Amino acid sequence: MRQQAVRPALAGGAVLLALLLLLAACGGSPGGGRDDGHGTGGRTEVSGAAPHPAGRVARSAGPVTRLTVPPQYTTDRGWEVIGASPEVAVSHTTGRLAYLERTEGHRYRLRTIDTATGEPGWSGQASRPPDPPHYPRLATVTAQDRQYFVTWSYGKAGDGMTPASTFVALDLYDVTNGSQRRVEVPWSGAPGVSTSGPEIVISDGRANSTLVDPVTGAVSAVDAGRLKYPKGCPACKQLTEVYGQTGAGLLVGGAREFWVRGGWFSRNVAPGGTDRADGVVTSVAPGRVLARWALEKKAERAASHDLWAVHDAATGRVLASVECHRPAIEPGRHPQAALSPSGDHLVAGNLAFDLEAGRGRCFEGADGVGRLSLVTVTDDGIAYGAENARDAADALSGGGLPVAVDLTAWTVSRLSRNARLPGAEATGVGVFRWTDRQDRTHLIGYPRTD
Template identity: 70%
Template structure:
């Protein structure tokens, strides 16, 4: 009888522990209830083994695969807060709802998570980015679609959710919008444009919405090209960053003609990409140099003043690309890459990777604070390089040298807190994110 009681007690203890584990893994967590979406960091780790063994991919030699963290079922987009070391991603609790989650990249511990919500477009993951204004930083998600009550015609709008990076507190902003929106999150405000000259600004701190129409843009005097194909490219500290068929300017601030790089045609500047602090622009060399027909001059401008930080010449492509490469900054902001261009902003030097015949066969996609960039030869763009296209390479800013990596090497999509974040798709078609620390 005594042995039977002991066995029952042991069974009861096992059941009790199993229930505790179930509650910790599947139960309510920060953001699942109450009046706020953010709370203390979660302790449940249903798919994060933490700093232990994870799936081993073939990666560049700068990283170790002996330990790390892993997320199963992540969104196509992720966002990183280098200030806090948090990475944000979206998960899909059911067919029509999404939830923002965070992970501490240094430890693999889950951070705060948001409450699940239904976006206007339920078929696709909302877009995700980071925006900074002053000393406040936010993860922002947005989705565009229709809403209606069945009694009146459905209206289209852009739904944005702004999450304070530090605690996950959420603010929702809905902006009526007609046509596919162009959303810029380089800050300080979120800029929504119609890919032309009309725009709406959303203050991420207050949620205040303001509109700016094309007739309020204040074109620079004497710039006829500014009024042709006018486009909103984002925002600088003093105002909107705008560009025309040629030349660009900041509303209420500087004008490209007055900050042209040395050796450039002052009336030829075109914005190609924007970061929170820089503008990457393409210029035509001055005719007197004799290189105007064969080369382009690429310059990195300070977004606040327009000052040229560094520049480099490249051959013109044989075929005009459909879109310009997007600029990518290292976490510290010391290095910038874009396609076959690389800039050491601290040393004020630039480099164009091209063959002797002018062909640009290298595309850079990721750059780290250690002065190492990753990309691929013969890849059409950074997205293809990160997806495994082309021949993977690494580039060292110390000597502008490149090294070919093994054909099956996966490239990090980003790096922060000394951890590279890699993406792959398993046999069940689930997207996985893996964090591997740098090898010591």
Template identity: 60%
Template structure:
């Protein structure tokens, strides 16, 4: 009996030592773990969406895909059908990943990298040039003590949307930058007249300082509060306190829409190939004191495509609504404005007293726009603020949606994209396919 007990004790000791050895070999805490590039909070993908949001009837939640733990921005390439998003990896590094928007399958994934400002998510946008599309991540930071302009810079990583080929570009920059990509280059500006354009094909940087800006002849207003507003295929788009122009190209005074005061144009929003501008009505016209003219211009030629009149606001907004264009470029919405560019028709949704209660936030190629009444702005509408509505370009009418409906931010490849933040403050990105 004693021998059996001793024998069992020996076997138990051997098993215990084997277990310790196994834990030492496979357990965490080793030096190699510090080099792990996987996200600290792994992105979870499912074959179908686990989260079942309440969405407009045009979409189904029975199929689709879901990503959990994405960064605050995403970018789309409609030509490749890919969506790019950022995740945080170890050691304050970030990684760009892609997904097929129609199927939800993973696409290419970039290598992890550390931005100059590792404490904040880098920004993400897309740009197209010469029939190629690129995803661009950017961050602003410093090297050394950051006491001289040469120590601070904008760091950009430019990825070919088709295969993920990456190019790193660093542009010395003093002061907080504004980075946009209305095309064909990536534009860095300081909110005034200084700018730098980065060619996504070559990485070449072209700087234009305020001293190099040229003004249209006879435009005194152009020299007041001069600001770089964006880029067009013909060059930089600039504006003054009134009037706007493309450097080396067209001038707003020569492309003013019919019925406008030609000396009053102000660009309020710039999108790829499109400019939304506000004009005063011609002096002496019947409604010049109470209304303004809103016009969509072709960014390359400056040509006025379609206009609509709206009441002047009682208080001028501090920030105008951002223009949102459908993937096919046919429809454009901005706040309470809606334009069918192919039909050359526009509508201003406002009450009889001139108040604007509707804010349109997204628009699809099917001719459906989504928004909300009594929302602060488009972002508020997409986050569930106000009372959700849908607008049809076929009828130019609006219909209310259930109050708990979540609105699509965009539709691409027949899939509506929705965002939702859970109780753990994790951001979910969901793709629900359009029905039919």
């Protein structure tokens, strides 16, 4: 990964330009990789070294790169990071944003900045992911009122003399001070990793999972026999999958019903007007579960529509719901839910919910086709996305026609065709991503105009 240039707003000039060119010369090409497993045991290491201070800050009257963005943001001031990882994580409790940089020897270092000012914060010790080396995934997890940045990657390690073993490598960083812990979990097969909290869940996409406590680094395996299947639910033992964890326990689903191990059961919290024995989890976010429900067979639109509901993860209570036309072809992967910083709004694909008001909206055409991909939403109830984009990643990369959606009036406004969308927002600053001609990722923070 490259050295980064972080530039908060202030003064500029020829000296600044020379400094920026010098810093940019330290860069390299970003890489990326995604892996969606099964293992027991684990190894954990705690770094006692003090976090490295972040790099030098160059100041300017505004970001060198000025993008076309929604009118809710100003490009007159802000900050910019050149050569960061494509993926970032935001701690709304501290206002810190974390990103990764590539260092020598296929190693990676996590760095942080203050989203409000662009000032650099703490950075972690460089660590090496398993082979093949690529950018680890990056997320946040909250446990025991403490928040952590989490990086994880999957691969193998070997000395060339003995068969290589495969494992999931996680690095956990306390968001307040950067204290770092390394945990390695033996694993075979492509893992799914959930950080909805309070523990990190590594799943094989079926009924087996391993839990990692971010506070202590403790690793524990949970096999199918310990999932506490609800009584009288034969569908629960069909296509069983561990989706993640809630404050009440593991969230598990079967072919048509779902439950929290030792907690609530979907049949007991089904929204009114639905088939209580026909609900499936489609996405999990911290404190929230998005589920799709079949309507009662006697319902007028039972053959053409489903009901989508956002459930409170701790209790199963329905917070908001909306009916939406059933697609002609079932998607292979449902859109990932995105929460506003306060957790009062949620969007996923063409679905949007105002959880505080208990309302939802399905944005679809007269033909019943949802052509809207919403990717992020602010505490003001403004969601951003694109029409005719393949998915959220495509919309953030500039695909489709950018739009802003007001979740109070439920109105859709077209943005400039080349407008970039914020991938996240914290402390009133939108974080935008852009890739230049040298294949370097730019992260740019623009404050809200209000």
